[in-house]
Amino acid sequence: MITEQWTIKAVLNWTQTYFEQKSVESPRLSAELLMADTLALERIELYLQYDRPLEKQELQSFKQKMFRRVQHEPIAYITGSKAFWESSFDVSPQVLIPRPDTETLIEAAISQIESAKTPLRILELGVGSGAIIVSLAKQFPQHTYFATDRSYSAICTAKKNANKILQTNSVFFILSDWFSGLSAGHLFHLIISNPPYIPTKDLKTLQPDIFKFEPLIALDGGDNGLFHLKQIIQQAADYLEKDGTLMLETGFDQRHAVESIASSTGKYENIKSIKDYAGHERVVLISPNKCIEKCDSVTQIGQK
Template sequence: MSAPNNTVPQPPTVWTVKALLTWTTDFLKKKGVESPRLEAQLLLAHVLGCQKIDLFVRSEEEPADADRTTFKDLIRRRVEGWPVAYLIGQREFYLLPFEVTPAVLIPRPDTETLVLEALKLLKGKPAPAVLDLGTGSGCIAVSLAHQSKTARVTATDVSPDALDVARRNATRHGVADRIAFAQGDLFAAVPEGATFDLIASNPPYITPGELAELAPEVRDHEPRIALDGGPDGLAFYRRIAADAGRFLTPGGTVMVEVGWTQEAAVRGLFESRPEWAVNASVKDLGGRFRVVSARKK
């Protein structure tokens, strides 16, 4: 958020959907919210139980007083710093709606780069086995199972509450029969003797200094355990580079999302170990390196 302007816009005489959106957009903008129009639409559509696009058709409709009260409460909480995704209980990722709660990291578009690269790797494999480390909401595991119809996925997380959310998302999208969920810290949750064609992960990678500088809606509301990557942000990458080889089939691939300043450091961790042949890193849509992968020799 930018520095807020505390001037409150004047309310309209009739609270139609259009008027609510106009007033709320202006109000959120003055409070420093980055996408005020979009967030107003998402919150009002949630309250009215409709799709965002339906608001245009219903622009002259006057919502009930109870709905307006609920909407007002959501706007108050948003201005207090709560992320919209938690307020409405979901976030779209790879064209699918995912349930999110404060127990899980909110899926980001950057992570779709990892899913896209993983799907390229899985294409043509008859029954690929995939491991998703630190699944959170399940956005990676569920998206891969949804797109790769023969893939069988194991998804781990140290948080039982996160796994509950991930299970519900797997059921919602009809892939629960092909995803096995296991609680534990990284590879500690993987069944003994299991091997995979692909290991994918979006691990915590924020440094303590970066944590302090995050936007309040991230720093104060998203789970710290899903953000904190240790003193230099590389703690989980070191463990993955050291241990992933034991869980891959010969020629299998490990693929990780990285922070935009971390590509060289993460590549170096894999390049320093003899078991890995490091692939070309992949940039996200913003032109920043986002995915580092390595093949087991």
């Protein structure tokens, strides 16, 4: 057990060994991130202060975080923040921790937005921490953004991040289960979502950090993982501009199922996918069928 006066280096070395014994993922990195958070330092600064002794209260604070990590609680929940894209987002157990995989979704959205000649209306379904919509609003503040979530806690977290990160908050937050809180006739140039897409039966196979601590409501995609994806795809065409795009993050093996769902509605065309850096099909882009959008617009406005 860590006792009395220990230097940063000595505590990190001891903690790394302890984490290894307890099968904590990335033991050295975990120790350094917790130490940096305890001392309000950047990780690089730890190396510059290796011989600095820890004060009693600093040591006690670190030990509390260390024991939480041994229980496999995610570091982001222990520290209360997670770096994503170009910002640091506040997170809590009420929202999913932003993941590197989702940066593929951000990149796909950026490629769509940066070519726009006029202001866009952009909607995110299931905003969570706000990592996606706030990152886009930070990079392209000239557009108008909307974000929904069925969790009041998630809406509060996302608003907090928007107020912290954006110079001018151009994001409107709506408490809504997908499209249910939106008025008919509201159209968007881009609808983006990272919905729950993990099959229910696979949840228990996830790492303990995820299964025990992250909100399952943000992960559970139903029996085959397609429940929420299907809901969104079936309704989104009624909320897209004729030249709009529906952009979805999906499981690595769900591309063909998602394409089949979109095709079966008769509302879409030009369905394509984008691979993540691991070579997995990660993002699906779907455009509305322009003929149907034009010919049946009066009928579609009233649909949900």
